[in-house]
Amino acid sequence: MTGLPEAFVERMKKLLGEEYEAFAGSYEQERSQGLRMNYLKGGNEEFQKIVSRFDLKPVPWTEEGFYYGGDQRPGKSPYHEAGAYYIQEPSAMAAVSLLDPRPGERILDLCAAPGGKTSHAASRMRGEGLLVSNEIHPARARILSQNIERMGCRNTVAVCAAPADLVPWFPGFFDRIIVDAPCSGEGMFRKDEEARTQWSPENVALCAGRQQEILNYAASMLRPGGMLVYSTCTFAPEEDEGTVDRFLASHEEFSVAEAPLLPGLSKGRPEWTESGRSSISSSFRIWPHRTEGEGHYLALLKKEGEERRKFSGRMPVYLRDKTLKKGLEEMLKEICPGAEWLRDREEWILFGEQIYLLPEEMPDFSGLKVLRPGLHVASVRKNRLEPAHGLAAALKEEEASRICRLGEMEEAARKYINGETLPFGGEKGWTLVTVDGYSLGWGKQAGGVLKNHYPKGLRRLL
Numbered sequence: 301m302t303g304l305p306e307a308f309v310e311r312m313k314k315l316l317g318e319e320y321e322a323f324a325g326s327y328e329q330e331r332s333q334g335l336r337m338n339y340l341k342g343g344n345e346e347f348q349k350i351v352s353r354f355d356l357k358p359v360p361w362t363e364e365g366f367y368y369g370g371d372q373r374p375g376k377s378p379y380h381e382a383g384a385y386y387i388q389e390p391s392a393m394a395a396v397s398l399l400d401p402r403p404g405e406r407i408l409d410l411c412a413a414p415g416g417k418t419s420h421a422a423s424r425m426r427g428e429g430l431l432v433s434n435e436i437h438p439a440r441a442r443i444l445s446q447n448i449e450r451m452g453c454r455n456t457v458a459v460c461a462a463p464a465d466l467v468p469w470f471p472g473f474f475d476r477i478i479v480d481a482p483c484s485g486e487g488m489f490r491k492d493e494e495a496r497t498q499w500s501p502e503n504v505a506l507c508a509g510r511q512q513e514i515l516n517y518a519a520s521m522l523r524p525g526g527m528l529v530y531s532t533c534t535f536a537p538e539e540d541e542g543t544v545d546r547f548l549a550s551h552e553e554f555s556v557a558e559a560p561l562l563p564g565l566s567k568g569r570p571e572w573t574e575s576g577r578s579s580i581s582s583s584f585r586i587w588p589h590r591t592e593g594e595g596h597y598l599a600l601l602k603k604e605g606e607e608r609r610k611f612s613g614r615m616p617v618y619l620r621d622k623t624l625k626k627g628l629e630e631m632l633k634e635i636c637p638g639a640e641w642l643r644d645r646e647e648w649i650l651f652g653e654q655i656y657l658l659p660e661e662m663p664d665f666s667g668l669k670v671l672r673p674g675l676h677v678a679s680v681r682k683n684r685l686e687p688a689h690g691l692a693a694a695l696k697e698e699e700a701s702r703i704c705r706l707g708e709m710e711e712a713a714r715k716y717i718n719g720e721t722l723p724f725g726g727e728k729g730w731t732l733v734t735v736d737g738y739s740l741g742w743g744k745q746a747g748g749v750l751k752n753h754y755p756k757g758l759r760r761l762l
Contacts, residue, residue, distance in 0.1 A: 304489065305499050312535065315572070319589065326588040331491045334390035335374055336416075337364040339423040340452045340694075341384050341738050349736060350379055353708070360563035360591070362393035364423065367592060376762050378706070378713040382738035383451040383693055388416040391487065391533065391586045391593035395480060396420040398559060398584070398600050399529040403428035405475040406661060410463055410518055413440035415447030417478050422453040427641065427694075430659040431456040432474075434466060445671045446758075452693040452739070454641075455659040458672035463517035469663055470521045475608065477518050477528045481511040481543075487533035487595030490588065504536045511543045519551055524605025527557060531598045535585075537572035540597040544583060545573040547601075556582045557602040564591040568599070613663035616673075619648040619655065624685075628655060628678060631685050635730045638699035642677075649673060653680045654688070687730055689755050692741045700732035704743055704750055708736050716740060716752060719759040724750035 304327070313320045335356070337347045350356070354372050359365030367390060374380055375387055393416075401407050401421045406429060409418045413435040422431055433448060433456055435441040441460035448456050459466070484504045485495040515530065522528055530547075532539055548554055559582065561567065568583035583599035619625050625648065632642050647658040651673055658674040665673065676690030697703055704724055706713040712722055713735050724731070726745050733740045733750070743750035 303493075303496055305496065307501050308486065308499060315535070315537070322589040323587065327490050330370055332367060332390050332592040332594060333370060333387075334359055334365055334367050334393065335385040335387050336362065336393055336420060336423075337366070337385050338383055338419065338451055339364065340427060341382070346737060347384070350384060353377075353379075359390045359393055361565055361586075362390075362397045365390060365393040378708050378717060378735040378740065378762065379738060381450070381717050381758070381762075382735050382740050384738045386416060386419050386447070386451060388420075389594055391596035392416055392480075393420065394562060394565065394584070394586060394596055395478060395529050395531040395598055396424065397562060398598050399476050399478060399527060401425050401476055405429045406473060407431045407476050407478070408466075408470070408474045408518075408521060409433045409478040409480075410466075410514065411435070411480050411482060412478075413437065413444040415444045415451070417480055418444065418456065419447060419451040419453060421478065422448075422451065422456055425455060427454045429455055430661050432459060432466075432470070433457065434459045434461055434463070436460065436462050441671055448672060449676065449690045449693055454657070454675040454694040456672070457659065457662055457665075457670065457674055459665075460669045460671055463514050465668070467517055467520050469613070469665065469668065472521070472523045472609065474521055475523060475526050477522050477526070479514060479518050479528060479530045481507075481514055481530065481532055481539075483507050483511070483532040483534040483539050484536055485533060486535045487588075490594060504534075504538055507534075508536075508538045508543055511539060512546055515543070515547045516550075519547075519554065519603070522603050523609065524553075524603055524607040526603050528601045528603070529598060530601060531596060533594065533596055535595060535597075537569075540585075541568050541570075541573040541583060544599045544601070553604040554601050555604070557600040558582055559600045564593070565598070566590060568597070611661040611663075616649055616658060616662065616664045618646055619650055621650070624650070624655075624680070627685050631678065631687065635687055635701055636691070636695055636699050636732075637701055639695060647674070648677075650680070654678070655680065655685070687742055689741055689753075689758075692732055692739050695732060695739050697732065697734055697737055697739070702727050702729055702731040702745070704731050704733045706733065706735050706740075713740075714762045716743070716754060717759060718761055719752050719754055719756065721752055722750040723748065
């Protein structure tokens with residue numbers, strides 16, 4: 301590839317030595333493309349139809365990750381609209397695999413847009429626990445919120461805040477934190493010309509300083525005994541091993557955790573740090589000339605101690621309108637009687653004219669810019685409630701009372717996503733529309749047709 305910055309080339313030659321020619325040669329190859337299955341929508345058995353549909357092959361470091369060929373278009377499939385998978389660069393899947401979030405934990409994704417790592421964590425958490433997903437830039441935060449909804453994440457709160465602004469709400473709070481830090485983007489050079497043209501040694505130094513600041517805020521929100529994964533999509537040691545090295549030097553309560561070497565990952569290099577601390581050899585890299593991936597750096601950090609405090613923060617004001625609450629309970633019993641996880645819940649809030657179900661242990665968020673305080677369940681209309689698209693995305697077929705089943709290759713599935721009315725002779729009322737078992741959205745049967753309630757902002761030609 302021509303057009304690589306000269307200073308970048310010189311540095312990579314010094315770093316890689318005789319491997320540099322193979323590294324440079326990787327830029328002449330097609331970039332790697334991948335998708336990651338969503339456990340919130342089903343298990344491996346259900347996903348076999350998708351694997352065979354797109355001729356996928358496994359990503360070695362992520363059990364739910366797959367490569368697909370450049371001639372395939374999984375983003376044009378109704379499966380994508382149903383959140384059955386998330387299209388994600390394969391290297392980027394490694395961070396959550398290394399952190400390994402568990403159901404019931406409190407997780408923070410600090411620099412989250414567009415939502416790949418958030419949706420990966422939510423998939424691993426199986427809807428249990430609290431996942432706070434933050435993005436500082438409003439436009440990117442809106443995209444993040446949309447992806448959270450599409451993937452059926454029911455325990456996730458989308459926030460738009462500077463990292464410093466989160467600290468007062470969550471001191472020593474989270475079990476695990478994802479810091480996919482803004483970086484110079486050297487791992488994106490193969491697919492993004494803008495990343496190459498904007499690169500400079502000065503920007504590398506600027507990014508390293510910003511990363512240090514973000515890590516400092518993350519450290520104060522991690523509980524003793526908690527784990528933090530730091531990742532970038534750059535090759536610059538100043539932003540990778542060097543940033544971790546400087547962080548460890550100023551935070552004695554942290555160390556690099558010994559973690560299993562995931563298939564396809566390479567060990568970090570102590571000689572690329574500022575102090576040469578041997579513990580940095582427990583960090584990892586993905587190289588585009590060694591495996592199929594654009595490039596990534598990862599380090600798993602652990603905070604000393606084992607304390608996990610019980611939640612003691614101030615709780616939000618839950619839904620107090622008894623009539624509205626009763627109407628909500630009746631609506632849910634009527635349209636999704638099999639959704640046991642919605643029963644006997646108290647964490648309902650009225651957010652404008654919308655009703656959300658908050659994840660358990662979400663503190664009072666007054667003063668924070670929250671875009672999505674949890675699962676969007678219903679909209680309050682004049683004298684009635686309407687089920688929200690977010691609720692449909694989080695449901696499974698067996699949980700709904702009425703279902704309109706469509707096939708991935710059927711024209712009707714594409715018509716539904718385009719906002720068209722469908723002929724349907726089922727029972728009258730709110731109906732969950734699915735594609736091969738994956739929930740797409742709501743329709744309302746009346747007079748032999750299914751009126752389309754797929755959100756207008758999501759409708760598109762496939």
